[in-house]
Amino acid sequence: MEAGKVTPAPALVRFSGIQKTYDGEQLVVKNLDLDIRKGEFITLLGPSGSGKTTTLMMLAGFEVPTRGEIYLAERPIKNVPPHKRDIGMVFQNYALFPHLTIAENIAFPLSVRNTNKAEAQERVKAALRMIKMETLAQRRPGQLSGGQQQRVALARALVFNPQLVLMDEPLGALDKRLREQMQLEIKQLHETMGITVVYVTHDQSEALTMSDRIAVFNDGIVQQIDRPDALYEHPVNSFVANFVGENNVLAGTVETVEKDYCRVALATGSSVMARAVNVSGAGAGTSLSVRPERVSILMGGNSADGPNRLPATVQNTIYLGDHALALLDVAGNGEFMVKLQPGAHDSLRSGESVFITFRPEDCLALDPV
Numbered sequence: 524m525e526a527g528k529v530t531p532a533p534a535l536v537r538f539s540g541i542q543k544t545y546d547g548e549q550l551v552v553k554n555l556d557l558d559i560r561k562g563e564f565i566t567l568l569g570p571s572g573s574g575k576t577t578t579l580m581m582l583a584g585f586e587v588p589t590r591g592e593i594y595l596a597e598r599p600i601k602n603v604p605p606h607k608r609d610i611g612m613v614f615q616n617y618a619l620f621p622h623l624t625i626a627e628n629i630a631f632p633l634s635v636r637n638t639n640k641a642e643a644q645e646r647v648k649a650a651l652r653m654i655k656m657e658t659l660a661q662r663r664p665g666q667l668s669g670g671q672q673q674r675v676a677l678a679r680a681l682v683f684n685p686q687l688v689l690m691d692e693p694l695g696a697l698d699k700r701l702r703e704q705m706q707l708e709i710k711q712l713h714e715t716m717g718i719t720v721v722y723v724t725h726d727q728s729e730a731l732t733m734s735d736r737i738a739v740f741n742d743g744i745v746q747q748i749d750r751p752d753a754l755y756e757h758p759v760n761s762f763v764a765n766f767v768g769e770n771n772v773l774a775g776t777v778e779t780v781e782k783d784y785c786r787v788a789l790a791t792g793s794s795v796m797a798r799a800v801n802v803s804g805a806g807a808g809t810s811l812s813v814r815p816e817r818v819s820i821l822m823g824g825n826s827a828d829g830p831n832r833l834p835a836t837v838q839n840t841i842y843l844g845d846h847a848l849a850l851l852d853v854a855g856n857g858e859f860m861v862k863l864q865p866g867a868h869d870s871l872r873s874g875e876s877v878f879i880t881f882r883p884e885d886c887l888a889l890d891p892v
Contacts, residue, residue: 528771534558535687535719536582539858540591543577551577553743555591559721564713566722567729569740570766575693578740579723583689584608596686601730611688612681615695617672619664623674626651626660632683650678653712670701677709681716690722694729706732714763727767731755741765755814761889766810771818771859772892773811777802785888787811789833789854796830801890808891815860817885820849821878822870831883835859840868853879 536559543552552574559565582593584605592599596842600608611632619628629650633643651657653675666671673693680688690709694702710733713720724730730737731751738748739762747759758764765772772783775787778794785799787809795811802809821832835851838858847868853859861879871877 532560534594535561535596537594537597538578538582538591538660538722539594541578541588542590543574543581543586544589550589550743552581552588555745557738557745559719561737562717564720564722564733566734566737567740568724568727568730572680572726573740574743575723575725575738575740579689579691579721582721583610583612592607592749605679606776609685609687611683611685611691612672613673613676613680613688613693615692617664617676619672621664624661624663625656625667628664628675629679629682629789632679636683638683646682650682653681653756654678669697670705673697673705674708677712679770681712681718683719687719687721690720691816692724693722695724695726702729703732709733731767737767739766741766756802756842758812758887758889761810761812761892764887764889765892766873769815769860771813771815771853771856771863773813773854773856773859774891775811775854777805777807777809777888779805784883785809786830787888791834791854793833793854794830795833795886797886797888798884800887802888809888810890810892812887812889813881813885815848816862818853818859818861818879818881820861820863820871821880831886832878832880835877837871837873837877839873840871842868851877851879 538555541555544550569575573852630647739746747763754767764770775789778786778788788794835853843849847863849861851859884889
């Protein structure tokens with residue numbers, strides 16, 4: 524091994540050529556090949572119907588692949604029942620037994636595995652300490668808040684030391700503040716315990732906050748799998764650019780391509796330079812992707828050097844506390860967003876004509892929307 528290079532963790536889970544159909548005609552998951560490394564926190568992110576939850580359910584054993592094989596620690600598990608896969612599971616609706624105490628709910632996975640009583644008691648105590656609920660052990664789920672119930676569900680999934688934990692939209696029922704708090708708690712538990720987590724959500728901010736890697740699903744296909752920062756900064760197509768983070772889109776036609784950059788003509792007659800990420804060549808349509816925080820508004824008719832200077836009309840401004848948002852009409856996009864420092868929006872007026880500018884390296888030429 525070369526000095527300074529780190530060997531990646533081995534794959535704990537491997538999806539190989541996985542297909543899934545419910546009606547024999549339409550594939551919900553299409554030819555999925557995906558490795559999940561031991562100890563990583565990977566999120567399956569995508570809109571409803573994209574195939575992410577079906578993928579998780581096949582890994583859990585609640586659905587069977589139509590074609591292909593799933594390997595867990597190099598063992599094929601397609602025909603292994605769920606309770607024999609050594610996998611913990613956390614659901615959005617908690618799935619706690621209402622007639623059992625918190626301690627009994629957490630102990631349930633140990634009882635079905637015939638763990639001896641003394642060891643089970645110690646493990647339950649340790650799990651209660653982990654979620655800071657030792658004093659609530661004898662309460663029942665109906666006496667707890669939503670956040671407390673979710674902590675119990677998490678403890679139950681971890682109490683038998685599974686090699687893998689699956690989480691299906693586990694925070695979807697919580698309010699914003701509690702959801703953000705639980706995101707940090709789950710991530711801290713993952714880092715402390717070194718467990719492998721496969722997490723499903725449609726919330727891109729949640730995925731960016733928690734994940735080591737994110738697999739973006741759409742139409743049964745993984746569009747891109749990468750680190751959160753790489754997905755945001757270097758999306759491979761328009762779907763990923765629009766689904767991960769806030770994004771501005773400008774439609775245009777490629778005029779010229781030179782090395783890594785291209786010149787793109789907009790419908791209004793202006794042209795801009797952009798990174799040629801996913802374009803077919805001169806004459807092809809393209810969608811330009813520009814993040815709101817990468818755009819500057821030129822005030823008072825100021826000019827700017829560089830190729831990307833476009834006229835714009837102020838539509839509205841919104842104050843959001845830690846920043847402000849200007850909504851502009853730019854080259855046919857009436858909802859073009861620019862992030863500003865608080866107070867910077869005070870001088871902007873609806874209907875005002877301004878210019879915007881952004882660097883060519885911050886503008887990505889992608890496939891047409």
